[in-house]
Amino acid sequence: MTLRGDLQLVQDLINPGARVLDLGCGDGALLDNLQRHKGVNGYGLDRDPVNINRCLASGVNVVQQDLDHGIGNFLDDSFDMVVMTNTLQAVKNPRTLLREMLRVGEECLVTFPNFGHWQCRLQIFLHGRMPVSAHLPHSWFDTPNIHLCTAQDFEQLCAAEGFRIIQRRMVNQAYRQQRLIALAPNFFSSYCFYRLGRP
Amino acid sequence: MSAQTIQADAIGLVEVHTFQHGGPLVLQNGATLQNFELVYETYGQLNSARDNAILICHALSGHHHAAGRHHPDDAKPGWWDACIGPGKAIDTNQFFVLSLNNLGGCHGSTGPKTINPETGKAYGPDFPQVVVRDWVTSQAKLADHLGIETFAAVIGGSLGGMQAMQWAIEYPDRVRSCVIIAAAAKLSAQNIAFNEIARQAIVSDQNYLDGRYEEADKIPNRGLMLARMIGHVTYLSDDGMGNKFGREVKSGEFDQDESIEFQVESYLHYQGRAFSKYFDANTYMLMTHALDQFDPARGHAGDLAEALSAAQARFLVLSFSSDWRFSSQRSQEIIDALITARKNVASAVVESEHGHDSFLLPLTRYTTIMKTFLQRVLDEMREGGA
Numbered sequence: 001m002t003l004r005g006d007l008q009l010v011q012d013l014i015n016p017g018a019r020v021l022d023l024g025c026g027d028g029a030l031l032d033n034l035q036r037h038k039g040v041n042g043y044g045l046d047r048d049p050v051n052i053n054r055c056l057a058s059g060v061n062v063v064q065q066d067l068d069h070g071i072g073n074f075l076d077d078s079f080d081m082v083v084m085t086n087t088l089q090a091v092k093n094p095r096t097l098l099r100e101m102l103r104v105g106e107e108c109l110v111t112f113p114n115f116g117h118w119q120c121r122l123q124i125f126l127h128g129r130m131p132v133s134a135h136l137p138h139s140w141f142d143t144p145n146i147h148l149c150t151a152q153d154f155e156q157l158c159a160a161e162g163f164r165i166i167q168r169r170m171v172n173q174a175y176r177q178q179r180l181i182a183l184a185p186n187f188f189s190s191y192c193f194y195r196l197g198r199p
Numbered sequence: 200m201s202a203q204t205i206q207a208d209a210i211g212l213v214e215v216h217t218f219q220h221g222g223p224l225v226l227q228n229g230a231t232l233q234n235f236e237l238v239y240e241t242y243g244q245l246n247s248a249r250d251n252a253i254l255i256c257h258a259l260s261g262h263h264h265a266a267g268r269h270h271p272d273d274a275k276p277g278w279w280d281a282c283i284g285p286g287k288a289i290d291t292n293q294f295f296v297l298s299l300n301n302l303g304g305c306h307g308s309t310g311p312k313t314i315n316p317e318t319g320k321a322y323g324p325d326f327p328q329v330v331v332r333d334w335v336t337s338q339a340k341l342a343d344h345l346g347i348e349t350f351a352a353v354i355g356g357s358l359g360g361m362q363a364m365q366w367a368i369e370y371p372d373r374v375r376s377c378v379i380i381a382a383a384a385k386l387s388a389q390n391i392a393f394n395e396i397a398r399q400a401i402v403s404d405q406n407y408l409d410g411r412y413e414e415a416d417k418i419p420n421r422g423l424m425l426a427r428m429i430g431h432v433t434y435l436s437d438d439g440m441g442n443k444f445g446r447e448v449k450s451g452e453f454d455q456d457e458s459i460e461f462q463v464e465s466y467l468h469y470q471g472r473a474f475s476k477y478f479d480a481n482t483y484m485l486m487t488h489a490l491d492q493f494d495p496a497r498g499h500a501g502d503l504a505e506a507l508s509a510a511q512a513r514f515l516v517l518s519f520s521s522d523w524r525f526s527s528q529r530s531q532e533i534i535d536a537l538i539t540a541r542k543n544v545a546s547a548v549v550e551s552e553h554g555h556d557s558f559l560l561p562l563t564r565y566t567t568i569m570k571t572f573l574q575r576v577l578d579e580m581r582e583g584g585a
Contacts, residue, residue: 056571064547
C-alpha cells in the first residue's frame, strides 16, 4: 500500500519498535504500515464507524474514541510516540490535547496545514475569500477545521507551553521540501510536521 | 425470492448432543462434582485442521440452543440466530460453532434439577455454587472431547463476555481471538443491587421454600416472574421502551389481565410469566451469584491489566450506546486494561436504542463489525500470522 504523502513522512520519523498511539487514525494505513515495516506496537483512536471497519479489516488495533472527550483514559508515559496527523485543526481543544499527548507519550508528532501559506494569504488579501487549497479543500460552511493556525502560531503556542520542538519539516503541496521554504517557511510551506518533546 | 433468502441464511434443523464427563471436577469453592453432563449444539463443519471452531458462551438466561430450529414448526429459532448462520456475522460456512448450556443451568446440563447421586434426590439449592472459572474449565473439557485444541474465537455477550475474557486468561494458547460484548470486568454496586432485588423477589415467594420447592411439588412462579420483570427493565433503555410502548394502553396482545392498564405492563407480565414457566429458580440464584462474583483482577490486587497479562488472543470489545446495565464505560475499563497490558484490541460503541438487549439483535453495524473482525482472524490464520 502506498501511503498518503504526509503519512510517508511521519513513518520516516518514527523509530522501529516504538509504542505508538495514533489519534484520529482514519483507515489505519499508518499503523498498518508501521506494524508491517517497523515492528511497531500501535493503537489508533477514531470515532468514525467506516474508518473503524477499515481498521478491523486490516487488523489494526482501533479503539472507538472521540478526541473531543480527551484521552484521559491513557496512563502517563504509556507510549513512546503519540501521533496526530492532519487532525489538530479539527479538534475542540487543541492546546489541552497537545498537553495530554505529551503526558501520555514521551514525544508527539503533529501535522497540520499551514494557514500562513502564501496562497491562503492571497485568497483573503486579494479576493477577500476564505482560502480553499489542496490541503484545505473544504468551503467555510462545511469544513471540519475549526482551529486553523499558521506555523508561526503553532510555534508560539509551543513556546508558551514549553513544548520542545525536536524536529520540524515544512513542505509544499506535494509534501516535498524546497529551497524557497527554507527562506520563509511560514510563507512558502503549505503543510508542516512537528516532533515535540516535553519541557 | 424471500423463501430463498430465508433458506440461504438459516441453519435449518439442529440436534442437541450430550457430553458426559466421567471423572470428577473440583470447583473453585472446593466442592467436587463426581461427574457432569453438558448439553450442546454445533453448527457448521469442523475442518480437518480442527482450527475453525468458535465457542459461544451464553448469558444469564441463555442456553445451548443458540441457532436453528429443533423442529420445522418451532415458532422461534435459537436465541442468537440473528448472528449465527450461513453468511451471517458468525458465518457457519466458515466456522464450526459450538454452543452449550453451562454447568448449573436448567436446560439439560448438570444443575440444580439433576439428581444428586449421594441423596437420590434433585440437588435443588444444594447444587454447589459454580463461578465463571468453573464454567470455563468445564467448557475446556468439552472442547477436549470434541478434539478442539484452539478456538478461532470465543464469543459472549453480557455474562457470556465474562466467560470469553476468562477463557483468554485461563487458556491463553487455546484462544486465538476473544469477542467481549456488552460485558464488564466486574459488576458495579448498582448491577449487584439489581441482581439482589431479583433474588429477593424469588426468595420472598412463599413457594420458594428455601429452594426446596421441587420436593414439595411447587414452583415459585411469582418470584421468578418478578425477577424477570426487574431484569427486563434494566435490559432495555428509557428511549427504547418509550418508542416501543410509549403510554399506549394495552391491546390484549400479551395479557388479558383486567388490572393492567398500559401496554408496557402487559408486555412485562407476558415476559415474566413466560420466563417463570421455563426457568429454574435455583439456577437463577446460582447464575446471578456467579455474575456478582466475577472479578479476574481480584487475585492481582485489583489490577485488571495484570490479570490479562497472560492472554494472547486478539480482542474485540463491543458495547452499545444505550446500554446502562453494562455501559460503554465498563467496556472501556476492559479496553484500557488490555492496552496497558499491550494486547491486541479493537473496540466499538454501537449506536442503538435497545439497551443491553442490543447484543442479541441483528443491528447492521454490530454484525458488520463482528463479521469483519472474524474474517480478519481467519485471514491471519491462513497467512500463518497472528
